[in-house]
Amino acid sequence: MNEPPLIALMGNPNVGKSTLFNALTGMRQHTGNWPGKTVASARGVCHLGKESFFLLDVPGAYSLWAQSAEEEAALEAVCFGGADAVMVVCDASCLERNLNLAYQVLEITDRVSLCVNFMDEAQKKGLRVDLDALSRRLGVPVTGICAREGQGLQAALAAAKETLLRPPKPRRVPYPQPVAQAAEKLAEKLQASVAGVVDPYFAALRLMEGNPCFLKELSRRVPGAESFPLEADRALAGLSLSREGLSALLVESVYRAAEEACRASVSAPDASPRALRADRALTGLKGLPVLLALLGLIFFLTLKGANAPSGWLAEGFTALERQLSALLSRLGTPPFLLSLLTEGVFRTLGQVVSVMLPPMAVFFPLFTLLEDSGYLPRVAFTLDGLFERCRACGKQALTMCMGFGCNAVGVTGCRIIDSPRERLIAILTNSLVPCNGRFPLLIAMMTLFFSGGGLGGTAVSVAMLLGLSLLAVGATLLVSRLLSLWVLKGVPSSSTLELPPYRMPQVGRVVLRSMLDRTLFVLGRAAAVAAPAGLVIFLLSHIRLDERTLLSLLTGFLDPLGRLMGLDGVILAGFLLGFPANEIVLPLMVMAYTAGESLTETGSLLTLGALLSAQGWTWLTALNVMLFSLFHFPCSTTLLTIYRETGSKKWTLLAFLLPTAIGMLLCMITNFAAKIL
Amino acid sequence: MRNLTDLALGEGGTVRCLRASGGMGRRLMDLGFTAGARVECLLSAPGGGMRAYRVRRAVIALRKKDARTVILEDSSHE
Structure with a gap:
């Protein structure tokens, strides 16, 4: 009998991944309104009609750069953890920042669906998210949910299932021409050794940036990975950029893409002055x-x-x-x-x-x-x-x-x-x-x-x-x-x-x-x-x-x-x-x-x-x-x-x-x- | 050159570049402090502790020594 496919739930800290996970699996992972609450991945089973899926509740991460234990766990889960598909959970009222992670995930796999949480809350703030426009921008299915109320969950799961059957064609971040070319060239060299483990283009970019955690994880799985950093440095030399310089360039490109995607899909009023007044009272000397x-x-x-x-x-x-x-x-x-x-x-x-x-x-x-x-x-x-x-x-x-x-x-x-x-x-x-x-x-x-x-x-x-x-x-x-x-x-x-x-x-x-x-x-x-x-x-x-x-x-x-x-x-x-x-x-x-x-x-x-x-x-x-x-x-x-x-x-x-x-x-x-x- | 700590409560600015080295620089960028991003100083903790900034619709609190590494555009350029 076939093992059910594994869907990983990823997203920034505190976007409601655990709430969604609990709602879908009927389990009781601890939830709370503060970032970093989920510290270890939890696994559960959920059902859609007659089909079942494994669901992985991955700790929140701002990025796959992997600086904290949670982000390392996230990188491992999505990159090497054998997830068949990824559901990126986003907070509707903070979409731009959330898309930074989503775009990074899109570089690893095509089988990605986006699920925009807190749609109700956003609406109350006067925020409107055009899910179709966002979906066209990203090239992957996008659904809206209110995880706490349990609204839209089945549709979100169905969208994830759809990506398993027919992988979408995500639109990736357009990096500056020379960078993209250098990365592609390096990817070709890596192709033979990393194929089946990780997307070569993603690997090329991370190696050129000198991401230590990624290299560590890769070395554990790919023999001969020790020589990759040398290759990456050679590729980098042609760009006359430092590793940090390249890293900054990449993040800026991702955020530019995220800004454009949001401009096309989100109409937002200014932030609420009432919440700010409350915060001033609760955090100052008072x-x-x-x-x-x-x-x-x-x-x-x-x-x-x-x-x-x-x-x-x-x-x-x-x-x-x-x-x-x-x-x-x-x-x-x-x-x-x-x-x-x-x-x-x-x-x-x-x-x-x-x-x-x-x-x-x-x-x-x-x-x-x-x-x-x-x-x-x-x-x-x-x-x-x-x-x-x-x-x-x-x-x-x-x-x-x-x-x-x-x-x-x-x-x-x-x-x-x-x-x-x-x-x-x-x-x-x-x-x-x-x-x-x-x-x-x-x-x-x-x-x-x-x-x-x-x-x-x-x-x-x-x-x-x-x-x-x-x-x-x-x-x-x-x-x-x-x-x-x-x-x-x-x-x-x-x-x-x-x-x-x-x-x-x-x-x-x-x-x-x-x-x-x-x-x-x-x-x-x-x-x-x-x-x-x-x-x-x-x-x-x-x-x-x-x-x-x-x-x-x-x-x-x-x-x-x-x-x-x-x-x-x-x-x-x-x-x-x-x-x-x-x-x-x-x-x-x-x-x-x-x-x-x-x-x-x-x-x-x-x-x-x-x-x-x-x-x-x-x-x-x-x-x-x-x-x-x-x-x-x-x-x-x-x-x-x-x-x-x-x-x-x-x-x-x-x-x-x-x-x-x-x-x-x-x-x-x-x-x-x-x-x- | 002005940095994040120079912003008064309620004042806004635009990020020019980051001076933080290594991991912290990357972390700040991933949080949205990239060149061109609008920021606003929202809150300050008592006793010269953390300050909270709005960036890309999120509220991020930083210690002074980290906030100092975020360099802003001169206000005359805006």
Whole structure:
């Protein structure tokens, strides 16, 4: 049976490739309104009538010159990746720049179709795109779509399929006569060796420009490619142009063609002054208070929104546990197994779900809304100056923001940073900001030991959360600066950042989707991680060695260190056993404290507070728990991601030690300071 | 010679050439900063940080040291 043909989706960053990909394949690639969000190609299957196709979601690229990891991936996918056809996705309101990439793709293959996204948005701005005129200009089929609304997708896919059956005859960029001739002559020489791998004319141009990435990829596939640069230099010598000079000439020619194509097909009014006014307010000096206020609002909604469901869930789980226990004993389960299942496994699960899940289920959708609106790049823009002063990349502000959602995602996102040095800094410092899984613990500590209930209490909690967030950002900046002073020396590199237009997020869908996804994710993790961890705690607290349980041996061993940090052995044990997932740390502590006792009620914040106070917790303990939660080793998922991204045990170890050392130091300092004062 | 950083907020200009070497020069060109392109300074971040420019209907933010490499036509020529 024949394998379905592979269609590659390409385009500039942030033109909606992933949205289109998701709509066509029914998959759920992460989408968001900021450039560089897709960092690895995803593959899926889609259908048109009875036929199926493989679809490849290629990371966004401005060009095939391949300067960043994403662009290298793009070059590889379209040039050597075996794509049978390419769909170039464009943003209707920024067509000229998008055509730069489209024209480059047209030099590689004839089987190209163009798909102009955000037609609805363009229309609202008063922009009109004449798709037929554009198609005549380019010589390939052009369709218009609104990927978010799912409009025009089938037609776009049909156009791509058509290019597979009958390859169109694209009109290529007219380069100046001498350049075109020299390239053709070189192409003839290359023909024999590169045929079947890459278009010889395209190869000739890239070799004459001296594109290092292209040469590297070509050498891997064509024997004898080492001699090509020499040939290319000879061809170049006849033109009396430098490589850079030629490169500039080529890009200028492409843009001239793009300008002409747009002049023939786009009628546009001037840019909207309203969006600009909004941007002036959000990014200038006024931008900082706005940023703080927004973050505060998100925290407030999280605190308020999570309160009630948390109580209901706790009650529900207590009732369920009783029923489960009754059912199991009726089935004749041995007592040890019974309490292992109910008090060990089920109760930990209940703790995670009732205390940790609600804040996460509220925070995450709100965060996603912010991400979809296009606000995050503005944050990066506003904070870039600070990061530059710390010799880091402004895009680190973006990956840091992602860290608030999930550190593992933040670490992967660091691929948008081109300089390897700055990328490492961003990776190493990412877990200094609290992820979604740590917020519930912070919130619980504040509510129980600092602010209490009521509206005033919530305001105090919000202020404290903001303070902790600022502390986390401050630590990120400071550690970045120190790293570039000692370990990762260097000067800040160049960076460019595109500010995409604001887009109204599809509120209903986003909230529902991310809330559901998040809930399912946490539930899945609770089952996969919390339940076994509960089992371990239960066994540790019931297996005895010399009259003492293993758990008390462990906590006894950790206790001196814990006391030094204003914590205790159980708390440290909770952090250690919570290594697989941050959201189980607090429930594990509770389990460790109550192991062996038969509690009838668990889960609600009030009982939790009483329980912790009975264990000798004071406001100082709570403060140190918050500090250590903020600064301690990343969870196992994040560490694995760091290892995958850096490929180095040394950096992974540093990523483990760095935040841990900071946390231990901070805890000891506050502990001693509080004792002295 | 005037460069991008000389543009006041809201002021426009035309690109004459690029002075950046290597990868950054190519990146700026791919973003649309080629000879003859119209640019306008839209935003500036607090504390002398980045500035954002409109070029070919997109908004691109650059650090000062990079913006300095984009040379503009003298305004008298326009």
